[in-house]
Amino acid sequence: MAEKTVKAPMPGTFYRRPDPESGPYVEEGGSVSAGDTIGLVEVMKSFHEIKAEEDGTVSKFLVGDEEAVSAGQDLVELE
Amino acid sequence: MAIRVKQPGLLTTVQDTGRFGEYAIGMPPSGAMDVFSYQVGNYLVGNEEGAAGLEITYFGPELEFTESAVIAVTGAELPPKINGEEAPTWETLAVQEGDVLSFDYLKSGARSYLAVAGGIDVPVFMHSRSTYTLIGLGGHEGRALQEGDELKVGESGDRSDRVGKRVDDDHVPAYSDAPELRVIIGLASYRLTEESMQTFLNTEWTVTPDADRIGYRYRGGELEFVEREQPAGAGADQANVVDFGYPIGSIQVPGGVEPIVLNNDAVTGGGYATIGTVISVDRDTLAQTKTNDKTRFRSVGLDEALEARKKRRRQMAEIKEALA
Structure with missing residues (x-):
């Protein structure tokens, strides 16, 4: 099956969990539906939910939790 | 009505040259952060200087034109698309009724400017159309654009003869992700130890998500203040001084970590020592840096700052004339 990616729309800091006390939105191997949040990007004092655009299984996170990301950077591989 | 906001982007606001001259009541100027790109946009579409445009930050909006218009996109490399087809920046473009302007992912810089012939026609508040979102005044309802907003465009007459005009390549800036910003040291730089001033100037700082x-907050070093007894009227923090005015572009370092450059929407005064001020020309450069970029600060004298300003004005006059 073709690999798809979810990209960061804007530069910032990537978070895999909604808050420090919670677990990640989704783990590698987990399935997501279109519209599901897979992480957050923090920039300009706001957190922006990053959503899957289609259904799939997360094959790989390409960026770690709390890492810097640039606009258009691939965050997650979906299959 | 002439522009319908289908998607607002991350932070898209109406801005012009700003609400200058109101510091006495604590009103910051707002206005386009990258003055050069904003002004050149107006030259391209044949607007009067000071006509309002849109400032687009990091991630572009999707805008539908409900009547034909003459437009230009300048500033960051945030590739514009008209009905999905990539369109050039720094060039006057024609759009027809029903055309949709959208943007690809940001490639370099941070802020794009959309100029529309006739200007964005929002109400003037205190001699400016600029949006000041913190208080919720100016611009379109005092806030960033939202889905479903409708913007009026001012009367422009037929400007179709301008379509295809473009800014000479020599004048199109290339945005670095590690620029150097020139600063005038002061007004309260005496509060920093000499060693820390050297650290400030020698450090490659990183732009934080804030x-x-x-303001732009940076990370990368720690600065120390000269020990002193707390003066009457100043706060307890070593970074505190007795309240004074903050110039636009001034740099404060609360707690000695994370210098903050104050920008167009910043508080106009307060009690933090400002150790330097980014020169006006280089505030355009700052406006095109983004979170995770690097920045160095270089100390210059007032002569160099004023010379840079004159040079920039000559350059802008040259561009304006070439596009007339």
Whole structure:
């Protein structure tokens, strides 16, 4: 099956969990539906939910939790 | 009505040259952060200087034109698309009724400017159309654009003869992700130890996610203040002084970590020692840096700052004339 990616729309800091006390939105191997949040990007004092655009299984996170990301950077591989 | 906001982007606001001259009541100027790109946009579409445009930050909006218009996109490399087809920046473009302007992912810089012939026609508040979102005044309802907003465009007459005009390549800036910003040291730089001033000037700072129209916060070093007894009227922090005015572009270092450059929407005064001020020309450069970029600060004298300003004005006059 073709690999798809979810990209960061804007530069910032990537978070895999909604808050420090919670677990990640989704783990590698987990399935997501279109519209599901897979992480957050923090920039300009706001957190922006990053959503899957289609259904799939997360094959790989390409960026770690709390890492810097640039606009258009691939965050997650979906299959 | 002439522009319908289908998607607002991350932070898209109406801005012009700003609400200058109101510091006495604590009103910051707001206005386009990258003055050069904003002004050149107006030259391209044949607007009067000071006509309002849109400032687009990091991630572009999707805008539908409900009547034909003459437009230009300048500033960051945030590739514009008209009905999905990539369109050039720094060039006057024609759009027809029903055309949709959208943007690809940001490639370099941070802020794009959309100029529309006739200007964005929002009400003037205190001699400016600029949006000041913190208080909720100016611009379109005092806030960033939202889905479903409708913007009026001012009367422009037929400007179709301008379509295809473009800014000479020599004048199109290339945005670095590690620029140097020139600063005038002062007004309260005496509060820093000499060693820390050297650290400030020698450090390659990183732009944090807290970088917006209010201030840009940097990380990368620690600065120390000269020990002193707390003067009457100053706060307890070593970074505190007795309240004074903050110039636009001034740099404060609360707690000695994370210098903050104050921008167009910042508080106009307060009690933090400002150790330097980014020169006006280089505030355009700052406006095109983004979270995670690097920045160095270089100390210059007032002569160099004023010379840079004159040179920039000559350059802008040259561009304006070439596009007339």
